[in-house]
Amino acid sequence: MIVGVHHIAVGVDDFGKALDFYTKALGFSIESEAEFDNVEKVDQAIGLKQARAKTAMLKAGNVFLELWHYSSPEPRDLRSRACDFGYPHFALQVDDIESEYDRLKSFGMEFVGDIVHFDEKSSAIYGRDPCGNLIEIYEIKNSETPQLDRNKLGLALSNGN
CATH class of the missing domain: 3.10.180.10 (2,3-Dihydroxybiphenyl 1,2-Dioxygenase, domain 1)
Known part of the structure; x- marks a missing residue:
């Protein structure tokens, strides 16, 4: 199981x-x-x-x-795009995508585009860590969109404090 x-x-x-x-x-x-x-x-x-x-x-x-x-062995640089086969990215759910965008940009995260708002359901933006790995920053805006169970999270990701 x-x-x-x-x-x-x-x-x-x-x-x-x-x-x-x-x-x-x-x-x-x-x-x-x-x-x-x-x-x-x-x-x-x-x-x-x-x-x-x-x-x-x-x-x-x-x-x-x-x-x-x-x-x-010597690694190869296989920086993927969101459409490539394999494991092209992982997503981090956030509460306020605009403030996380600003905060992560101050840490040097390079974003591949602008924040996109999908109606009233969610918002997303993709950026790269310092080694070029693609990370999605994802905000859910309604209860109908599948999201993490906050009762089972334990500690939360950094809020900048």
Whole structure:
């Protein structure tokens, strides 16, 4: 039985810069950090040979986000667009998209367009983290649109405090 989604993994080209962004700008807490170099069981699990990487497991609310920075094998830059196959983006639900846009822009997030308002239902804008990964900032404006259960969230993402 599937219990739920445990974590989303994000490949980054600058571990320190990404860790700062996800903790300071987005409010994730660091649950654990690890490094490995040519560990047989890790190679077997991820399907690589002689892998070397740093990882951090981050948490906000009821979701974990895992940052990966590989130094071996040599990573390729596969910055995706919203229409590409694979895992092109993840979305963060916010309460006030305009203030989050301003706040995240002050942390250096580069947005790919302007905030779009979908009638009275929702608003969205896409931006990139410091390593180029696409993140959707998403505000839900009515109870008919599927959204996170706030009673099960635990702690909330940063509100800039």
